[in-house]
Amino acid sequence: xxxxxxxxxxxxxxxxxxxxxxxxxxxxxxxxxxxxxxxxxxxxxxxxxxxxxxxxxxxxxxxxxxxxxxxxxxxxxxxxxxxxxxxxxxxxxxxxxxxxxxxxxxxxxxxxxxxxxxxxxxxxxxxxxxxxxxxxxxxxxxxxxxxxxxxxxxxxxxxxxxxxxxxxxxxxxxxxxxxxxxxxxxxxxxxxxxxxxxxxxxxxxxxxxxxxxxxxxxxxxxxxxxxxxxxxxxxxxxxxxxxxxxxxxxxxxxxxxxxxxxxxxxxxxxxxxxxxxxxxxxxxxxxxxxxxxxxxxxxxxxxxxxxxxxxxxxxxxxxxxxxxxxxxxxxxxxxxxxxxxxxxx
Amino acid sequence: xxxxxxxxxxxxxxxxxxxxxxxxxxxxxxxxxxxxxxxxxxxxxxxxxxxxxxxxxxxxxxxxxxxxxxxxxxxxxxxxxxxxxxxxxxxxxxxxxxxxxxxxxxxxxxxxxxxxxxxxxxxxxxxxxxxxxxxxxxxxxxxxxxxxxxxxxxxxxxxxxxxxxxxxxxxxxxxxxxxxxxxxxxxxxxxxxxxxxxxxxxxxxxxxxxxxxxxxxxxxxxxxxxxxxxxxxxxxxxxxxxxxxxxxxxxxxxxxxxxxxxxxxxxxxxxxxxxxxxxxxxxxxxxxxxxxxxxxxxxxxxxxxxx
Numbered sequence: 001x002x003x004x005x006x007x008x009x010x011x012x013x014x015x016x017x018x019x020x021x022x023x024x025x026x027x028x029x030x031x032x033x034x035x036x037x038x039x040x041x042x043x044x045x046x047x048x049x050x051x052x053x054x055x056x057x058x059x060x061x062x063x064x065x066x067x068x069x070x071x072x073x074x075x076x077x078x079x080x081x082x083x084x085x086x087x088x089x090x091x092x093x094x095x096x097x098x099x100x101x102x103x104x105x106x107x108x109x110x111x112x113x114x115x116x117x118x119x120x121x122x123x124x125x126x127x128x129x130x131x132x133x134x135x136x137x138x139x140x141x142x143x144x145x146x147x148x149x150x151x152x153x154x155x156x157x158x159x160x161x162x163x164x165x166x167x168x169x170x171x172x173x174x175x176x177x178x179x180x181x182x183x184x185x186x187x188x189x190x191x192x193x194x195x196x197x198x199x200x201x202x203x204x205x206x207x208x209x210x211x212x213x214x215x216x217x218x219x220x221x222x223x224x225x226x227x228x229x230x231x232x233x234x235x236x237x238x239x240x241x242x243x244x245x246x247x248x249x250x251x252x253x254x255x256x257x258x259x260x261x262x263x264x265x266x267x268x269x270x271x272x273x274x275x276x277x278x279x280x281x282x283x284x285x286x287x288x289x290x291x292x293x294x295x296x297x298x299x300x301x302x303x304x305x306x307x308x309x310x311x312x313x314x315x316x317x318x319x320x321x322x323x324x325x326x327x328x329x330x331x332x333x334x335x336x337x338x339x340x341x342x343x344x345x
Numbered sequence: 346x347x348x349x350x351x352x353x354x355x356x357x358x359x360x361x362x363x364x365x366x367x368x369x370x371x372x373x374x375x376x377x378x379x380x381x382x383x384x385x386x387x388x389x390x391x392x393x394x395x396x397x398x399x400x401x402x403x404x405x406x407x408x409x410x411x412x413x414x415x416x417x418x419x420x421x422x423x424x425x426x427x428x429x430x431x432x433x434x435x436x437x438x439x440x441x442x443x444x445x446x447x448x449x450x451x452x453x454x455x456x457x458x459x460x461x462x463x464x465x466x467x468x469x470x471x472x473x474x475x476x477x478x479x480x481x482x483x484x485x486x487x488x489x490x491x492x493x494x495x496x497x498x499x500x501x502x503x504x505x506x507x508x509x510x511x512x513x514x515x516x517x518x519x520x521x522x523x524x525x526x527x528x529x530x531x532x533x534x535x536x537x538x539x540x541x542x543x544x545x546x547x548x549x550x551x552x553x554x555x556x557x558x559x560x561x562x563x564x565x566x567x568x569x570x571x572x573x574x575x576x577x578x579x580x581x582x583x584x585x586x587x588x589x590x591x592x593x594x595x596x597x598x599x600x601x602x603x604x605x606x607x608x609x610x611x612x613x614x615x616x617x618x619x620x621x622x623x624x625x626x627x628x629x630x631x632x633x634x635x636x637x638x639x640x641x642x643x644x645x646x647x648x649x650x651x652x
Contacts, residue, residue, distance in 0.1 A: 061441075065441070067441055067444060067445075113633070113637050114633070114636075114637075117636060117640070120380045120440060120444055121591075121636060121640070123380075123444060124380070124587065124588075124591070124632065125632065125633055125636055127584070128584075128588075128629035128630075128632050128633055129629070129633070131584075131625060131626070131629050132626045132629050132630065135622065135623065135625055135626035136626065138622060139620075139622050139623065250580070251452075254448055254452065257445065257448070261445055289460075290456065290459050290460040290466065291460055293452075293456035293459065293460070294453065294456050294457050294460055296452065296456075297449040297450070297451075297452035297453035297456060297457075298449075298453060300445065300446070300448070300449035300452070301431055301446050301449040301450060301453065304435060304438075304442050304443075304445055304446040304449065305431070305434045305435065305446070308435075308438060308439075308442045
């Protein structure tokens with residue numbers, strides 16, 4: 001690594017760290033003092049949970065090019081597992097990791113036979129598995145409460161603290177996992193494994209000729225992706241404290257797919273942005289009642305016809321670009337000239 | 346034995362409905378290689394179209410026939426419009442995009458009908474066909490009861506007969522008419538068919554229209570057998586019909602018929618002998634097993650992938 005790249009990376013690291021610290025300090029103050037209501041905080045928490053699932057799905061669908069439609073099912077394994085273990089008295093982190101591992105294990109068992117299938121068949125089979133998981137949960141009444149659901153799941157709270165502080169605690173807890181998953185995905189992608197993943201998406205035959213084991217690549221991405229869905233499920237259970245099988249039906253999986261498609265298949269920042277924007281939008285559009293449910297599919301269809309790569313495509317938003325001296329110099333000079341500054345170019 | 350036969354009959358009726366829907370999946374897939382996720386929703390639209398005709402005109406033989414006609418024509422038109430607007434621009438795009446569009450169309454049809462004031466989100470009960478309307482089938486049912494001592498409800502007979510008739514008509518159209526020949530040619534090789542002077546866009550539109558019309562007819566039959574309709578009623582039968590299409594060998598028309606009946610019978614036996622809660626799970630398990638063991642389906646050829 002030469003000196004220049006090293007300083008570039010260092011610059012990126014500090015910019016990102018400072019950005020995250022600033023954003024989360026501001027949010028913490030807003031939530032902790034009650035300026036953001038519990039409802040607003042809950043939306044932000046939900047968005048962060050969706051980021052984790054959608055990232056996993058994007059890794060599979062956007063980066064590896066395999067359409068998967070059953071992530072709600074894996075999320076439900078994580079959610080129910082965490083809830084049941086928590087009720088049995090296990091500590092939160094342990095029960096989350098255990099049930100996310102279970103989701104990953106189920107992903108492995110499902111992936112071995114199904115990942116040999118291509119394109120649309122894989123989508124249908126994973127959809128089928130998602131539904132089977134739901135049916136199984138529905139039928140294991142003693143463990144999961146069946147169709148009535150599971151209530152009184154212990155959440156993350158301190159008895160002596162105020163509601164605001166507890167809300168803040170949940171939000172930060174979820175955010176930590178979100179940031180960790182983003183880091184994990186980024187580091188996977190910039191490794192040599194990441195190159196293999198992208199090459200499988202671009203051309204399976206060519207990458208096989210280059211010595212990449214396609215099946216193995218798809219399999220570990222799928223297992224990782226289902227593990228992330230499991231983690232998100234665990235967070236979901238502790239955040240909502242109530243679960244029922246219909247929360248995780250096929251339409252939920254489609255919701256995650258919409259997030260991935262909107263943000264850009266193959267873009268991490270796109271997925272993060274889309275998760276927040278779409279979740280907040282969904283809440284903000286509540287006054288439109290059922291009409292908001294029509295806007296989504298129309299946008300999805302138009303997106304596929306006119307901009308099939310999604311908002312960002314495979315590009316990433318880079319903080320370093322905005323926070324670099326060069327960028328400011330360039331754009332300020334342009335502004336002074338009176339020309340229209342093209343910020344992103 | 347009594348239960349067995351009863352479950353078999355239920356399975357056959359439901360299965361023939363699945364078969365009608367599966368035909369739409371399989372025909373569209375055979376020609377444009379697209380899994381039309383929205384196909385199950387034509388079942389819902391057809392059922393609603395029939396609902397309006399039947400509830401406005403009262404239930405009699407004429408209005409029932411009219412209900413079928415209106416539902417099939419409306420859905421055929423809608424099918425063509427959807428194909429032109431949503432699927433045609435994506436014909437050359439990666440299949441992933443077309444599939445996501447299909448999911449979008451499906452959501453649009455479901456949520457769209459939910460917002461329409463005359464459909465609405467609430468489930469409605471379907472007008473029951475009375476014995477007067479089903480006179481012919483009532484006579485047939487009585488005849489069977491006298492001859493074998495076994496009772497088949499007139500509605501079940503209606504479903505079986507209508508489904509069979511539609512399948513025979515489809516078989517005739519596909520195998521013995523010019524349009525059918527063109528459809529087979531396009532599905533075999535689109536470019537070559539185009540060079541032979543077949544207008545591909547028209548043939549694709551006709552395929553979508555026929556598929557949607559069959560779905561609409563299936564919708565009325567489904568609603569008559571399970572007399573409650575809501576905007577999401579098409580999802581599950583649609584998915585099961587898709588499984589039926591894969592089971593029989595997707596793209597193969599007789600395969601869809603066989604697959605539909607098999608799925609219907611399996612589902613009915615699961616409901617009867619195991620538990621109705623497990624039925625959906627078992628049907629999906631069939632799909633997975635068939636894709637593992639014989640991806641081409643029952644009637645499909647085993648193709649090896651060449652690199």
